[in-house]
Amino acid sequence: MPFIPHTDKEVRQMLDVIGAESIDDLFDEIPDALRCGSLESLGDGLWEQEISTLMQEKAREDGQPLCFIGAGAYDHHIPAAVWQLATRGEYYTAYTPYQAEASQGTLQLLYEYQSMMTELMAMDVSNASLYDGASALAEAVLMAVRANRKSKSRRILIPRALHPHYRATVHTLVKNQGIELVEVAYDDKTGQTSLDDLNRHKGGDFAALVIPQPNFFGVLEDVDVLAGWAQANGMLSIAVVNPLAMALLTPPGEWGPQGVDICCGEGQPLGAPLSSGGPYFGFMCCSQKLVRQMPGRIIGRTVDLDGREGFALTLQAREQHIRRSKATSNICTNQGLMVTAATIHMSLMGAEGLSRIARRCHGNLQLLVGKLTGLGEIEPRFSGSVFHEAVLTLPMETRQVLRTLAAHNVLGGFDLATHYPELGNALLICATENRSGNDMDKYRLKMEQVLASRRQGACATMAKFD
């Protein structure tokens, strides 16, 4: 019986104290008719060696391909110290710091995290995390609807150039409250959110405009204009940003005449491994005046009975455990451990380190685009300047190309066909600092072979190449 410390003798002694005959007796309030069988389909438990072997096999099976997919999850180097510290039992096996005095480690760390995020985003306040980037945007939308006193509308302007999964997630999470997402088109040439299309909504009543930076295509938006437009039209502005990019790009707090109202995004680039999509964490910052509308935990600095500095959960009156049905959100457990990792990650990298990584990724992307377009039949799809990711147009079906590349253990990028059929044979690529020059050359070579075999009309034989 793994993990259970009781000896037979103790069980008998404890039952004696209780005054019960057997453990079965302790379940005597459960109606007989409801009792279940023995879960036998679960089989025997494995001991640690067996499960280790099994997991190693599964890990091996997935083959560690060479990956040029970004699309919202990025393969960054994480300093070894980050997870060696974050998995220390004292962080790993504690819970939400309800007893502040016994949780100063986590609390101070979260306060430091909030400090780092407000700096990075140039915003007034930060919460201590939400689930992920997509759901954080949903919370931001709900918050904007609550907070925008000027608007009676439950409508939100959301760019089509925003990550399609984010749009889907927001839809799931807000539709039941009657909130409507109105799509803003992108400019077919630049890939930026279309000002023309936006201007169609001028004068309309919307609670907020969502502004991605960079957008899903890697294209950089003209954020000053967009933030200014929102303000001028009585809407709140919600930034959705890549936090690593913010070491390099103008942060949301400085967009337009007075910065955005809310900013949020995916924290994964700050120390979370790819890990099949999670756990990551959503971050959220806002202006001071909106702090009481913020969802999630917030940590404050205060003093103890002796006047010594200490940290505690604060503004709990926003939260479900106090406010119940009137809470700003139902969120309870959030992504504490990922924030622990992110805080350590940011401490190790510093502003200069993050900026260097951002520049390196960006440099790699440019290299890769150069290598692939150098093959002659591949073109950048958009003219807008990009950061870290870009869309290419291929001379043949993207799905076909990717499948052949994958057979050679190269994941060539993200196929835009499903979400943006209007783009034709479009491919979203990314090359983080973890991709070397050799890696990119390998990609180029494989791509060259795909294109060559297409010219020979013999794509099917490609698998023979090496």
Add this chain to the structure above:
Amino acid sequence: MPFIPHTDKEVRQMLDVIGAESIDDLFDEIPDALRCGSLESLGDGLWEQEISTLMQEKAREDGQPLCFIGAGAYDHHIPAAVWQLATRGEYYTAYTPYQAEASQGTLQLLYEYQSMMTELMAMDVSNASLYDGASALAEAVLMAVRANRKSKSRRILIPRALHPHYRATVHTLVKNQGIELVEVAYDDKTGQTSLDDLNRHKGGDFAALVIPQPNFFGVLEDVDVLAGWAQANGMLSIAVVNPLAMALLTPPGEWGPQGVDICCGEGQPLGAPLSSGGPYFGFMCCSQKLVRQMPGRIIGRTVDLDGREGFALTLQAREQHIRRSKATSNICTNQGLMVTAATIHMSLMGAEGLSRIARRCHGNLQLLVGKLTGLGEIEPRFSGSVFHEAVLTLPMETRQVLRTLAAHNVLGGFDLATHYPELGNALLICATENRSGNDMDKYRLKMEQVLASRRQGACATMAKFD
């Protein structure tokens, strides 16, 4: 400059305090003629991402073969908790507990380790580690020569059936003190140390007899007889044992009429990964009366000024930092972290757990021997009962067999040809609990193919099989 915290400003300020112009000035006592160049062949430093990639490549290169080699290093399962705890900074980055009050963690752990080892070996006292099993035996030999007041001899009886690398190591480490190792033959039929050969030395003046259990062939010695023989002949007895086996087999403290005087061995099976042969740790226990002859650190329990229990290094008068040229050994840094792991490992396994693993390994060996001898042309070499390892005789050159198996990523065992040419085509095999039935079947299949292709006189074509 990795790992150096100084900013340029600080350097200037610090130099000002010192009253120096530059860092170069601080080296002005080094004669000019001795100054060296810039070490440029070392090249540029790699950042963490680069060295990570490099090490991953090297690790991949070695291919994680299926391993049936034992021969003194065993691929056991190590509970995940062991190294997650042992690499906690407080254990990993502390040093020898010279300041006892600031090192109670390590000190108590070492005291617990000593307690576990005396229990496992049924001996009076244990030290806190030596380098490895082979060098521990050398220390035991030196200790026996110092301690055996009855004998004036500097000669030691050492079985040929002891690990050849142990014999070589002991030779290196003791020969300069004029100590002579006299080999005792093994019985060609049983594989046990030959009593007949031993009796040739009856009445001779020897400081000690070394008794392995099991011996290098995996064969179990008749330890009661050997320990009794040593005592009867005025020699000290030195046991060299596999600590895991001691969960199952009679421990050295109970051999013969009154147990051995010294026991030592390789601690690796207690929580140290294979890791290319190290770091492991040597353990050593002895009878109470020899404690002041023991090399290495020893921890004692004592009290503090308030009468509270605490732990400290003790009997330091044996050690080089106090006794200098009169110390029992020159050992200083030993294998603390490995002992930390071993202590946690033993706590998790308990006596029952160790015994189960020992039995499982033993069961696997028997399975494997059965599978291989079932092929018809392979025979067990010795008739003596074995634990965990065994010698087989092959119908063709061992080296050739192993090479072909290795080409199929199976490491088939240890070739005895170099160290025991008299054994002919002999192979030492081992199958720990980490080898599954499938693994053993794979070995059998590959061996079958080797034998088959030999029959067809076409060993060279073997590489084509799968």
Add this chain to the structure above:
Amino acid sequence: MLIFEHSKPGRRAQAQAPSADKPAGIPEKLLRKRKPRLPEVSEMQAVRHYTRLSQKNFSIDTQFYPLGSCTMKYNPRACNSLAMLPGLINRHPLAPDTHSQGFMSAMHELQEILKEVTGMSAVSLAPMAGAQGEFSGIAMIRAYHDARNDTGRTEILVPDAAHGTNPATAVMCGYKAREIPTKADGDVDMDALQDALGPQTAGIMLTNPSTLGVFERRIKEIADRVHGAGGLLYYDGANLNAILGRVRPGDMGFDVIHMNLHKTFSTPHGGGGPGAGPVGVSERLLPFLPIPMVGTDGRDFHWLTEEQCPQSIGRLSAFAGNAGVLLRAYVYAKMLGAEGMHRVADYSTLNANYMLKRLMDAGFTAAYPERRATHEFIITLKKEAKELGVNAMDFAKRLLDYGMHAPTTYFPLLVPECFLIEPTETEARESLDAFVDAMIQIREEAKTDAEKLKGAPYSLPVRRLDDVRAARELDLHWQPGEDQA
């Protein structure tokens, strides 16, 4: 000392980022002008700072942590290391199926395991915590009614003892949350329930055992009545630990449930997450499960998304939820097997009943003295508050000095001066005894020096903190310049 106070301009952890070129092709106006003032520390300074900070936490790995409703049981270390194997941790969420069979096979098997232990027809692993599981569940109930054009249902019933996430979730799904009172014996007030039911009832959210630490005995009747009124039953799985292998939500009549894998399946709480809150449903809610899920043709595994599940309530996250947490739960479940699963409930229940009995024998007041404890139970310190002038908070803070984390205090709200105590199955009897002994001791201290108790804790990095000031004089981040002060 804050990490910022270790910072010096120009200091860097230089092993962590090589120099890099100026970014090409990005218009100047989009580039950041002023660097964010993140800490500038050496690698060792960061390591030392966060190592020492960690030591200021209580945690399962260091203390008994009987925080009711949170199931703070041992988190096996193997779950951590196996979920972090290079091949798993480096898998991109959008990797093609050809490079995902290992991962997907584990996820599929986890779906099957969770179906089996809960008695539901299908499971989606997508929700990222309990509250998101609740959201999915209630959204599915809504989708179900909508699909049947049964649009007049506007209320979700919630017992007054329910966790705060329940009513908050109902509201997030566009419902009104209506409270149902509890009877003195801890069961739902059936009359009040009957009164509340009607054509406006979309469903009810229950956990069983309830947050009062007792098993709702009339669950079948409740199910019948709610179903009779056209509503559906939602099971809040936070307390699943109590009944694993004993009784299954599906068999009790629930239509939809969530599980807290960070509780029942022992994934770590991480100082506040990440968790995972998979949802299971009965046949009729199956079309509405959140995506993505893993499907199989019996040989290979593939993702089920919008295409295959057009009626799904949709996507809850950018990718597939907290995959790394799910892997940990998978490892845990595989290690337990059928028998281990069963024993979780057995021993967590044994521990709770033992503690309850010992506390009652020592003169403490059980909130539901006539009832069996489940995996947790409640005592009320009302009497002590009145007679000795020390309340539940004082006991809680003083327990910290005794080296134990406090139980959940002041929740559920309906029990005054309440301690919700959950020892979990992984605690040895010694911990339970030590807790009871500490409680007795603290009561003695209260008798002789109540004031002293009110000053507790004394042995922690800080003494009792001023929450009021924290909320009034908001100080939510470090201010540049502080380190120079």
Add this chain to the structure above:
Amino acid sequence: MLIFEHSKPGRRAQAQAPSADKPAGIPEKLLRKRKPRLPEVSEMQAVRHYTRLSQKNFSIDTQFYPLGSCTMKYNPRACNSLAMLPGLINRHPLAPDTHSQGFMSAMHELQEILKEVTGMSAVSLAPMAGAQGEFSGIAMIRAYHDARNDTGRTEILVPDAAHGTNPATAVMCGYKAREIPTKADGDVDMDALQDALGPQTAGIMLTNPSTLGVFERRIKEIADRVHGAGGLLYYDGANLNAILGRVRPGDMGFDVIHMNLHKTFSTPHGGGGPGAGPVGVSERLLPFLPIPMVGTDGRDFHWLTEEQCPQSIGRLSAFAGNAGVLLRAYVYAKMLGAEGMHRVADYSTLNANYMLKRLMDAGFTAAYPERRATHEFIITLKKEAKELGVNAMDFAKRLLDYGMHAPTTYFPLLVPECFLIEPTETEARESLDAFVDAMIQIREEAKTDAEKLKGAPYSLPVRRLDDVRAARELDLHWQPGEDQA
């Protein structure tokens, strides 16, 4: 509380070992009758116990640790994780070359790196710590003389300041250790050296900078004289950190050296090891290097053993030394590169000189006030002992209360009331200042309340321990039955 005191008969960490058959084929008389009384605890109990125990340690990751002669610098976390990559950690030491090229290439490159930084002709990585490196070095000197039939050499010269391992090593190699005194300025007494030299001289063991924290300026002259007498020079590499990239032992005239990779190359000290003590030699000692080493044909790598090295002093361990430690050193060296290596000496020297100056300015007494500090230095608290009645031990224990590990005390033996202080290059100036401030503060405390100081430490898990009792009433292991007491 000892782990044994958490034990209960029959309790087990059951995830860790499945049941197994009775062993077949082993004669009954060889089987153990009584089980060893190892702890019987649950996995959580072990984890909790050893997590909490760890918190009772000072370490580099938690405190400033200026333990002279030990080079307690930051141990990069990447070295740990990369040396523990699955492929590396699972490699069997006897795996064939076909399955070892990755590992061997790293070892070969490390040999080359160490040659370069020390200026020696060849390096063997075999020794498992400094003392075993010393053994190998002196054994090689002996082998050299023997090979030349120069058998009358029976003495190894050792300065009185030398580390204890030096004379102990000489004896282990069958030599007599003869002490050479040090002059008041910290350099070796050349006259005494000259007197000691003779046909009986096998060699001399030196470290430079010496353990007195000063650079031996007349090293070339010493080398000439010792060589002139037919002896060889051994370099104790414990202090290599001070001179990396500034001066090389090979260039100073040493014939053989060891390095402490756990010092200079920042592999962790692990609470007392493991270390690694590779040896480097000049051309004439090359044939005698300990085996195994890694050789190469320019393309592939192979082991060099007895066969290729018939004159080798032989094997020092069962396999190839502390390979995992060597991998950590390799990673460290690769991260540093040429420039990083150089900076180690620069900044460790800067830190030491800064601390020395600040302490002197504060009125503390340098042992060698006229000399530059190297990477470490000595102060003597003789004056404080006399005037205030508190000795170096009292200062040391009180420093612990200030949250810093004490320097090395009472070594080298020739300096009374001695503190050997080695800050290392990875400490920030703040740590150095905090140490100096603490020393000043402690001296103030001594002036007002010397008795209090003698009771230090006060803030650690225990107060000052009774070493005398520990050695007199030997209690070296737990006794079964204690837990029942």
